[in-house]
Amino acid sequence: MTAKTMRAARLYEGGKPMVIEQLPVPQIRPTEVLVKIKACGIVPNLHNILTNWVNWFPHNPLPKLPAIFGLDPTGVVEAVGAQVYDFKVGDRVYVNPGRHCGSCRACRAGNTIACSAYTFNGYFGFTPKSPRMFEDYPYGGLCEYIPAPQYSLVKLPDNLSFETAARLGYLGTAYKALLRANVGPGSTVLINGISGTLGLGAVALALAMGARKILGTARNQALFQRVKDLAAPGRIEIHTLGSVPTQQWVAEVTQGEGVDVAIDALGPGAPHESLVQALKSVRRGGHLVNIGAIAGEVPIDLHWIMDNDIHISGSAWFTTGQGQAMADMVESGVLDLSFFEHSVFALEDVNQAISGIESRNGGFGNFVIRP
Template sequence: MTKMMRAARMYECGKPMELENLPVPSIRPTEVLVRVKACGIVPNLHNILTNWTTWFPHLPLPKLPAIFGLDPTGVVEEVGEQVYDFKPGDRVYVNPARHCGSCRACRAGNTTGCSAYTFNGYFGFTARSPQMFEHYPYGGLCEYMPAPQYSLVKLPDNMSFETAARLGYLGTAYRALKKANVGPGSTVLINGISGTLGLGAVALALAMGARKILGTARNEALFQRVKDLAAPGRIEIHNLGNGSIAQWTKEVTHGEGVDVVIDALGPGATFEPLVDALRSLHRSGHLVNIGAVAGDVPLDLHWIMDNDINVSGSAWFTTGQGQEMADMVESGVLDLSFFEHNVFPLEQVNQAISGIENRNGGFSNYVIAP
């Protein structure tokens, strides 16, 4: 008898997902079958499901009906015959980043630069993404999903499935911080410090030894909670509506400026805070954009050149970097105990997606537990 599972599938953009019974998928030799325990629901998933084809038609969605779900965690149920380092019972996070393994970028070890780079259970980045979706049609909003062994992060016992379901947003911030060489002695400014991306950047910058963390946000009710994540004075926050970011930053740093700016403001934000924060950098500073401020951003390239400034984007993170974060949690260096888990059964997936805008900033963690 065919073993069945429950899955939430979307048939039309903007319409609720439908709960269905489907056969449990088979696995290829280099894959494992994961029994999903938790799957993170990202804050902009409702926008993805409702507006994506209008907002970003160049970034393909999977062919409908589709099983979405970006950040699955769970237990290995079965392993393929060519799987080397995982066994049934292992607790894992599944990195949704899929790469082909055969293009020039993949062969050079730059899997994020893959010509078919795709988020399993979410959206694609290239014209080859539809082919990747055909090969990996199962996102995390189901009870069982196949996963390539290259995508698996081993989770320590002191990291819950619910917390690990946040690794996607954490990893986005982590790769940006690593790209900017943040470490002991660094001063970091985070645009959108109290949001989902920004708060992860705070926790990771603290774990990486940043000397001083500055931030901008609008929700003053969360300012003190963010500051309380560190010793008094290590985190300072500026209200985005109260004057120039650059001027405030120079005052707080006694004219020095900052080493790094992490811009974590979302697509709905205007470009002005990013441009303002850019002027907070001292010579040879680095701004990394991870929030996807949309549209054309005016930059003074002559000033950037004269001051040896770096401006870059950073997309997602590698599985190896995911393992680094899990190891940091295991050792106690990375403290993620501030998350407030809001857990929904699979039957309430549409309720969870529609209610996520009421989250308590980056402290809220919305999770589906199939």
């Protein structure tokens, strides 16, 4: 029998600690399930959202405070609504936090990430309609129970732990970018920020998708060999940012060919030069996909891009179907995520987890809350 109350971490003011409170267990609508949380990921960007977001990105609205944050929840289905078709009590699931309305033109065309009200449940919104979506979905993953629409659920195989599945958000961001750039056998891929949270996920997925050569840029040389060890010798090579320009290094490694795809996984504070150099590393007809949120206006040579038939894309998040594909790849053994080092915290220690994540071991570290 489901409890009547639950513990939840709520934020009352940006920059201040979250407060653990007792709240009623939420009710579910007919097309939702109630998930008992087993693990919820803490990502590096959460600290930015809780302290700097209003000033950095005022066009991306946050939920009205007090609010329950938490982007990447995993758990077990506790109850199902009357109109839920394919899930049952006891199912192990990841909850994709991307919320869409289902009725706008983009949703009706099946392009749910382009929804005019697209919002990250428990995180931030993308459009002026996001505040309404936050009202409809006020429960992030930093609590004991959340309601989740059936469209958001990824079924987890037994060989994918709740702690590892709580990383599917950042993994999925990289996966969608690689799909967008048609990465597969024969592809050469450059990953800016290869040892970080986003970049390391891009490595694991590019390997699973058959990329023949992965190049990367990073600053933390202590992690270089660990990243290289994820594949056979020579399949991954890494360049230290700040030495020679990235495009010069790529030209040397590829004998002047350049790479098919560049994935920029550097964060908002990274210098624009890093992205521009990655772009200049792309071969004729190649593709750069930005997933790291480098901020501001980046200078690019549009004439060179036109003459060389270069593609530049932004890629935001991933669909639940793509999340299921990743889970299926783990089940089959194609996608190996065994390199994660889990740091597990109780819900009462959520503030310690958020403040301590900067000391993680690059992308290898995985911070999770276990309520």
